[in-house]
Structures are given as C-alpha cells and as structure tokens.
Amino acid sequence: MTNESNADPRTLAGTGATPLAGVGPALWYDADGEIELDDPPAPESVDADRERERFAEARETAREEIERERERAAERVGEEEAAVFDAHRQFLDDPQIQDGVADALDEGLPAAHAVQRAFAEPIETFEGMEGRMAERADDLRDVRDRLLRLLAGGDRVDLASLPEGTVLLAERLTPSDTAQLDPERVAGFATALGGRTSHAAIFARSLGIPAVVGVGDDLFGIDEGDDVLVDGDAGEVIVDPDEELRERASAGRDVEVREERVATRDGREIEVAANVGTLAELEGAVEGGADGIGLFRTEFLFLDRESPPDEDEQYETYVEALEAFPDGRVVVRTLDVGGDKPIPYLDLPEEENPFLGERGIRRSLGDDADLFETQLRALLRAAATAEGTLSVMFPLVATVEELEGALDRVEAVAAALDAAGVDHEVPELGVMIETPSAAFVAPELAERVDFLSIGTNDLAQYVMAAARENDRVAHLHDPLYPSVLRAIRRTVEAGRAGDAWVGMCGEMAGDPELTELLVGVGLDELSMSAVTVPNVKANVTAIDADDASALAERAVDAHTKAKVLEIIGNEQ
Amino acid sequence: MIERTITVVPEAGLHARPASKFVETANEHDSEITIAPENGDSVNAASMLAVTGLGVKSGERVVVAADGPDEEAAVDALEAVLSTPEGDESEE
Numbered sequence: 001m002t003n004e005s006n007a008d009p010r011t012l013a014g015t016g017a018t019p020l021a022g023v024g025p026a027l028w029y030d031a032d033g034e035i036e037l038d039d040p041p042a043p044e045s046v047d048a049d050r051e052r053e054r055f056a057e058a059r060e061t062a063r064e065e066i067e068r069e070r071e072r073a074a075e076r077v078g079e080e081e082a083a084v085f086d087a088h089r090q091f092l093d094d095p096q097i098q099d100g101v102a103d104a105l106d107e108g109l110p111a112a113h114a115v116q117r118a119f120a121e122p123i124e125t126f127e128g129m130e131g132r133m134a135e136r137a138d139d140l141r142d143v144r145d146r147l148l149r150l151l152a153g154g155d156r157v158d159l160a161s162l163p164e165g166t167v168l169l170a171e172r173l174t175p176s177d178t179a180q181l182d183p184e185r186v187a188g189f190a191t192a193l194g195g196r197t198s199h200a201a202i203f204a205r206s207l208g209i210p211a212v213v214g215v216g217d218d219l220f221g222i223d224e225g226d227d228v229l230v231d232g233d234a235g236e237v238i239v240d241p242d243e244e245l246r247e248r249a250s251a252g253r254d255v256e257v258r259e260e261r262v263a264t265r266d267g268r269e270i271e272v273a274a275n276v277g278t279l280a281e282l283e284g285a286v287e288g289g290a291d292g293i294g295l296f297r298t299e300f301l302f303l304d305r306e307s308p309p310d311e312d313e314q315y316e317t318y319v320e321a322l323e324a325f326p327d328g329r330v331v332v333r334t335l336d337v338g339g340d341k342p343i344p345y346l347d348l349p350e351e352e353n354p355f356l357g358e359r360g361i362r363r364s365l366g367d368d369a370d371l372f373e374t375q376l377r378a379l380l381r382a383a384a385t386a387e388g389t390l391s392v393m394f395p396l397v398a399t400v401e402e403l404e405g406a407l408d409r410v411e412a413v414a415a416a417l418d419a420a421g422v423d424h425e426v427p428e429l430g431v432m433i434e435t436p437s438a439a440f441v442a443p444e445l446a447e448r449v450d451f452l453s454i455g456t457n458d459l460a461q462y463v464m465a466a467a468r469e470n471d472r473v474a475h476l477h478d479p480l481y482p483s484v485l486r487a488i489r490r491t492v493e494a495g496r497a498g499d500a501w502v503g504m505c506g507e508m509a510g511d512p513e514l515t516e517l518l519v520g521v522g523l524d525e526l527s528m529s530a531v532t533v534p535n536v537k538a539n540v541t542a543i544d545a546d547d548a549s550a551l552a553e554r555a556v557d558a559h560t561k562a563k564v565l566e567i568i569g570n571e572q
Numbered sequence: 573m574i575e576r577t578i579t580v581v582p583e584a585g586l587h588a589r590p591a592s593k594f595v596e597t598a599n600e601h602d603s604e605i606t607i608a609p610e611n612g613d614s615v616n617a618a619s620m621l622a623v624t625g626l627g628v629k630s631g632e633r634v635v636v637a638a639d640g641p642d643e644e645a646a647v648d649a650l651e652a653v654l655s656t657p658e659g660d661e662s663e664e
Contacts, residue, residue, distance in 0.1 A: 086592045090620035097621060122621050129627050133587065136624050350581070354657045470583065 014190065014215035016235035017201035019512050019535045020255070022188030022210035023229040023246055026222050027162065029170040029177070037116060037152060043108025055101060055111040058150040062092055065146065066176075073179045075280065077206040079303070084139065084175045084199060091143045096122070112151040119144040142174040162186055167228045169219060178203035188212075188230030190237045192219040204232075208284075208531045212237050233512065233535070255534040257289040262537045264519060268545040271525035272537050273329070275505055279317065282324045284530040289537060292328030292388070294453065294527020295505035296321055298335055298375070307345050308371055314378035315385075322386030329389040331453065331503070331527070333432065334375055334406075335368065336360045336395040346371075355467060360396025360432075365405045376413040377424075384425035391428035393453055398437040400444050407448065430500070434458035439487040446498025453527075454491055456506035460484050479508045480564050485521070485556045492522040503527060515539035517568050520552025573639035576647050577610065578654045585629035594653045595620045601649070603640025610635060617650070 040046075070085035091097065100118030101111075109117065119140055126137035159180040162168065168181070168189040178200045181189070188210035194200050195214055204211035210232045222228060222239055229241040238245060263269040273294030274285035285293060301309045301317060309317075321330045337343055338359020346368065351357035364372035376392075383390040394406045410426060417424040430451035433439055439459070446452055456479045461468045463484050466476035479485070488504070495502035503525030508514060510528025512535040518526060519540060526536060555567045582590040598605045598617035607623060608614035610633040615622035617636065628634055634654065638646040 080589075083589045083592060086596065087588045087620060087624075090592060090595050094621045095616060095619050122625070125625060133585075133624065133627050136588070139588070140621075348656075350655045354581075467583065 010239045010241070012190075012215050012218045012237040012239075014212040014219075014235050014237060015194075015196050015201075016232040017196060017204045017211040017213050018209060018232040019532055020188075020208065020210040021229065021231040021233060022167065022186075023227065023241060024165040024167045024187035025163075026169050026224055026226045026228045027166045028224050029159070029168055029173070037112055037148075040109050040113045046108045046110055048105055048108060051109075051111040051114070052105055054151060055105065055114065055147075058111065058115075058147050059092060061150050062143070062146050063089060066092065069176050069179050073175065073203075076179070077203055078278065081175070081199065081202055081206070087136075087139055088143050088176070091140055092147075112148055115144060115147045115151065138172070138174060142176055146176065167230055169222060169228070171219075173200040175199040175203065178207075181207065181209060183207045183209050188232070190215055190219060190228070190230050192216055205529065205531060255538055257287070257534050258537045259289045261291055262540045264540060264543045264545040264548070266545050268519070270519055270523070270540045271329070271503070272533055272540065273331070273503070273505075273525060273527040274530040274533055275510075275527050276321070276530075279320060281530065282321060285533075286324055288530040288533040290325075290328075290530060290533045292325045293321060293330040293332075294503055294509075294525055296330055296332045298332060299337060302335060302337070302343055302346075305345075308374070311374050311378045311381075314375060315381050318379055318382035318390070319386050322382060322388040322390055324388075326387040329391055329428075331391040331393055331430070331451075331505075332379060333393050333395050334361070334364055334379075335371060337368075338363060338396075355461065361394045361402050361406060362396065364394070365402060365409075369409075372409060373413060376410055377417065380410075380413060380417060380424040380426060381422065383427040384423045389428065390425075391430055391451065393430040393432050393451070395432045395455075396434060396458075397431045397445065398435045400441055400448070403431055403445055403448055432505075433487075433491045434462065436463050436487060439463075439490050442491045442494030443497055446494045446500040449500055451501045451503065452491055452495050453525075454488055454502070454504040454506070454523075456484070456488075456504060456508040459487060459506075463487055478561060479506075480568075481561045482556065482558055482564060485564065489521055489552075489556050495524075496522065501525065510536065512536055512539050514568070516543050516548045517552050517555055519543055519545065520548030520550070521556065522549070522552075573637060574643050574647055575635055575637040576651060577633055577635050578651050579633050580628055580630055581655050581657050583630050583657060585632070586623055586626060588624075590653065590656075591620065591624045594650060595623055597649050597653050598646070601638070601640070601642050601646035603638040603643045603646045605636065605638045605640075605646055605650070607650075608635045608637075609633075 066085050066089050070082050074082035097118050101114045104114035104117045123137050123140045126134060159177055160182060162185050164185050165187045167187050170191050172191050172193040186209060190212045191200055192215055198213055201213050210230045212230050212232055212235055215237055227240050229238040229245055261269060271291050273292045274290035275295040276282055276285055276293050277297040278300045301314060318332060338354055338357055349358060379392050397403050414426050428450040430449050430453055431445050432455050433452050434455035457468060460477055460479045464476045466473040468477055492502050501524040504523050505527040509526040510532040515536050555564045558564045558567060605617035606614035607617045609626055609628055636647055636650050
C-alpha cells in the first residue's frame with residue numbers, strides 16, 4: 001500500500017491547490033498512462049484510404065472538442081487559462097504533425113499508430129527542454145491522447161459524469177481533463193505530478209474543488225475504491241481516514257458560508273471581500289458570502305475588442321456590480337493597463353521594462369486621459385444610482401503629485417456633470433499601495449483619500465526587485481520577507497493616522513494561513529478570490545485580536561523570512 | 573521578401589500564449605513566413621510545433637522573414653506580437 005517510510009502510512013504529503021477538503025472513494029483516471037496500442041498489422045492488410053478518412057474524422061472531432069472545452073474554460077476559469085486550448089488546436093493543425101501522420105499512413109500504418117508515431121519525436125524533444133517549454137510536452141500528449149481515444153476508443157473515464165462524491169486520482173490532469181470536472185459531483189482530486197501553478201491547480205481554485213497536487217509516486221499506492229480524504233488546506237492525502245478526520249473534512253468542505261460580517265473573538269470587525277475580474281465572477285462572490293468587492297478589475301471591459309467601452313456600457317457594468325452587494329462596498333480599480341497588458345487600440349508603447357514603465361495611473365494621467373475621464377464619469381454616475389457603496393481606487397500611484405492629479409480629474413468630472421445636470425455622486429476615493437514609493441509617502445497619501453488598499457503581488461515585486469513572472473527569482477517574490485511586511489505595517493499605520501481605512505487585495509490576503517498575521521498587522525479589510533472567503537471568515541472568528549497583534553509585531557520585527565515562518569507557524 | 577530582427581519581449585519567451593498568438597497571426601497572412609533565432613536555422617512560422625520548438629527566451633533576438641503579397645503587414649503584425657509582454661491576469 002502506501003510508503004512504509006512515511007511517518008503515518010496513511011498520510012501522503014503534496015501541495016494544496018485549494019484550501020478545501022473532501023472525502024470519498026478513490027477512482028483512478030488513466031492509471032496506466034499512455035493508451036497502449038497492439039502491434040500494427042501488416043501494411044497489406046490495412047485499407048490506407050479508410051485510415052486516412054478515419055484520421056480526418058478524428059481530427060475534426062478533436063477540433064470540435066477542443067473548441068467546446070475552450071469555451072467552457074473561458075467561462076469557468078477565464079480567458080488566460082483558456083488560451084492553452086488555442087495551443088492545442090494549433091498542435092492539432094500543425095503542418096509537421098500533419099506531414100508525419102500522412103507519411104505514416106502512406107507506409108500502411110493504421111491511423112492510431114500513425115498518430116502515435118507522428119507525436120513521438122516532438123514529445124521527446126519538448127521533454128528534453130527546460131522549464132515552461134517542457135510543459136509543451138504535456139500539451140502534445142494531451143492532443144495525441146485525444147486523437148488516440150477517438151481512434152482506438154480507449155476506455156477513459158468520463159470526467160464530466162463521475163459518480164457523485166468521487167475522489168479522482170491521476171498521475172497528472174491536463175487542462176482538458178480538469179476543465180471537465182464538475183465541482184458539484186467530484187469530492188476532490190489528487191495528482192502525483194504538478195505544482196501550485198499547474199493548470200490543474202489553477203482550474204481547481206477557480207472551480208472550488210478540493211485538490212492536492214504533486215503528491216509523488218506514493219499516490220500510486222492507493223487502490224481504486226479506497227476511501228481517500230483530500231485536504232487541500234494542509235496539502236495532504238489521507239487514505240482510509242477515521243471518523244474524526246472525516247468530520248473535519250466535511251466541515252472543511254462545507255466551510256459555512258457566512259453572509260453576515262464577521263469579527264474576531266474580541267469583537268474587531270474585519271471586512272472580508274472578493275476580488276472580481278469579470279461579471280461572471282460576481283455570482284461566485286455573492287455565493288461565497290463576501291461582504292463586498294475589494295478589487296473590481298475593470299480591464300476585462302477593455303480587452304478583446306476593437307475600441308474602448310463607452311460611458312454607458314461602463315456605467316451599466318458598475319451598477320450591476322453595486323447591485324450585487326446592496327449592503328456592501330464595491331472597490332473599483334480604474335483602468336490598470338501598461339506595456340504588460342496589451343490592448344491594441346490603446347497603442348501602448350514598446351518598453352524595455354514594462355513593469356517599471358507607463359502603467360496604471362501613469363497612463364490615466366497621460367496618454368489615456370480621455371479614457372480615464374470617461375471611466376470617471378461612468379463611476380460617478382453609478383455611485384449616485386445604486387444602493388451599495390462605491391469606492392474608486394487608483395493603481396500604481398508612486399507620488400503625491402499623481403494622486404493629486406487623479407483627484408483633480410475627479411473634481412473636474414464632477415463639475416462637468418454638475419454643469420450638465422447629470423445625476424452623480426463623488427464616491428469614496430483611495431490609492432493602491434503597490435510601489436515602495438507609495439508605502440514611503442503613505443501618510444501623505446492617506447491624508448488625501450478615504451482608503452488605502454495594498455496590492456501585495458506588485459508590492460512584493462517592487463520591494464524585492466524580483467519580477468513576478470521570473471522563475472529564477474521566484475524565491476524572492478514572497479510577501480513574508482520582513483521588508484514587505486514592514487511596508488505593509490507602515491501603510492496600516494499611515495492609514496490609521498490619516499483616518500483612512502486600509503485593505504489588502506492580492507494573494508496574500510486570501511491565504512487562510514496568514515489571516516491572523518494580517519488581522520494582527522491591523523488591516524480593516526481583506527479581499528481575495530471568492531473561493532477562499534468562507535475560510536478566511538471562519539478564521540477571523542477564531543482569532544483573538546490582541547494575540548494576533550502580538551504575533552504580527554514579532555513577525556514584522558523578525559530579521560529573516562525563516563524567522564517569520566517560524567513565528568507564524570508556531571503560533572497558529 | 574522582407575526580413576526584420578526583433579527582440580522577444582514576453583517574459584516567458586515564445587511560450588504557450590505568446591507562441592500561440594504568433595502562430596495564429598502568421599496563419600492569418602498569405603505570405604510565406606519563417607522565424608529563426610539570430611544565427612540559427614529558420615522554421616515555418618505557421619507551425620506551433622516548430623515555433624515553440626525553437627525554445628526562444630525573453631530578451632533573445634529572432635529574425636522574422638516574410639515573402640508574399642502581404643509581407644509588410646505580416647512582419648508588422650508579428651513584430652507587434654513579439655514586442656508585447658505576456659498578458660498578466662494574476663492579482664496585484
């Protein structure tokens with residue numbers, strides 16, 4: 001069964017992909033890896049024309065499947081992740097693959113064998129490459145197996161209709177596999193391979209499925225039908241869990257959704273909000289019991305189109321968001337584009353270093369001034385319409401001058417609406433703290449606005465001088481370094497002194513392991529993916545604010561990340 | 573035929589999404605288009621396999637060549653793809 005050397009033979013360690021747990025009977029998916037083909041028959045006995053036809057049909061069906069899955073992934077997970085299916089379609093249509101298949105068919109191989117041969121060399125080539133290029137081997141296997149399944153009819157499990165309550169086990173799950181999983185049916189999944197940023201993990205988070213990835217070969221020790229608990233919070237897979245563990249898991253799986261606002265044991269109220277990047281995510285935020293939206297990204301309104309959305313279209317969208325939270329607050333971030341977020345009609349400059357270039361408020365006060373004005377008009381009108389509280393924040397502010405520039409624009413827009421007799425209201429205004437510069441002048445910023453919201457991913461990037469996407473410096477890109485924690489504390493103190501509330505949006509806020517630390521630092525609001533809202537709310541209610549402050553003080557004053565980890569690990 | 577040397581901007585190099593966009597764009601044009609690493613052999617720009625197989629990293633220079641009725645437009649469009657940093661969807 002499981003690895004004898006493990007301290008507890010029933011517990012396997014992996015990487016938690018979602019802070020959720022589920023339990024159920026194990027079902028192995030594609031346990032034997034590749035689809036096995038028998039030796040090909042003699043070329044004379046193969047009807048080459050028929051095989052060509054079969055291949056053409058399989059290719060057509062594969063293309064339709066890929067397009068369907070792409071649509072579904074775009075809806076459920078987002079455009080960015082769905083793009084992997086574009087690559088799959090291109091591999092399917094690749095001239096080199098097509099030639100390889102055609103040659104093999106000409107030699108008298110059956111279609112399935114021809115597919116296997118045509119993909120073999122490219123897969124091997126990519127397997128030998130480094131880093132993210134090696135992931136292309138997975139994509140090629142995904143496309144190949146899809147074709148083989150269609151041609152050879154392998155008896156693969158139908159992932160879209162698994163028996164209810166199943167825990168799916170697999171060596172790996174491809175994007176196509178994961179996109180088919182129905183969160184209502186599957187109790188969770190665990191994979192031997194894959195990391196926190198693998199497609200499977202990203203899909204699991206978006207779909208709210210308990211998942212542990214990267215368990216390693218020990219996973220293969222689990223037999224089909226064994227009862228398995230997947231604890232995505234602890235990153236553990238437990239075989240044959242006892243009653244106590246099961247209860248804990250079902251409690252974890254059904255973390256109670258609290259629609260009411262929550263407070264620490266000693267009564268400090270913490271606003272727990274959701275980050276929303278598309279209108280489709282609004283529903284998830286409401287269902288997760290978010291108090292409001294802490295980060296409403298407006299980029300989706302501007303992407304994938306030929307011209308910017310007009311004032312009315314934007315107005316409708318903001319009103320829709322506000323109506324989803326009639327008793328809450330919706331923090332809208334003004335357009336945050338720059339060299340790194342391509343929008344064709346904006347004619348963004350080519351930049352040597354886009355992360356240090358013209359982005360966020362820099363563009364809104366410069367080349368995109370007209371867009372900014374239109375957006376502000378829509379926002380000010382929306383603020384006067386709906387019941388909820390609208391807050392507007394400006395991204396990438398680095399100087400007091402920039403903030404003053406933005407505030408001037410708001411004032412000018414309000415005056416113009418006034419003059420035209422258009423119903424409007426000036427919303428709460430705030431600044432995103434994501435540059436070290438903003439953290440340094442946080443007191444001066446706080447004096448001029450209603451709130452500050454800390455964007456931890458960018459803040460960590462800039463404080464640590466470590467690009468977010470660069471694997472080579474990924475170890476430095478961590479908000480648990482004391483320097484980032486101190487920038488956070490500084491911001492909170494500035495907010496307090498300036499009578500501005502301080503929130504945090506970004507991955508750090510949604511890590512349930514860090515709730516105590518963040519409450520302890522003194523944040524008023526935490527905003528995260530909707531899926532982690534119930535966990536963070538539950539954590540808040542279990543915290544004693546004084547204890548949390550003491551913990552945070554020690555953590556922020558620590559000299560090393562290791563020490564920080566020790567402090568928060570020990571005291572949680 | 574026209575040829576242009578372009579520096580690859582997307583952080584991950586010619587990786588899934590940028591490569592996909594590149595191949596898509598190449599396929600939208602009628603010209604014969606190739607891409608080669610500087611001082612390397614050229615491959616068919618309309619082949620996802622060939623393009624990703626180059627393993628081109630961010631900051632590296634590539635030579636894009638197009639021959640055909642819309643060669644100028646093709647190279648312009650491909651340059652735009654290679655000069656656009658990868659989309660960034662994650663939280664701040």
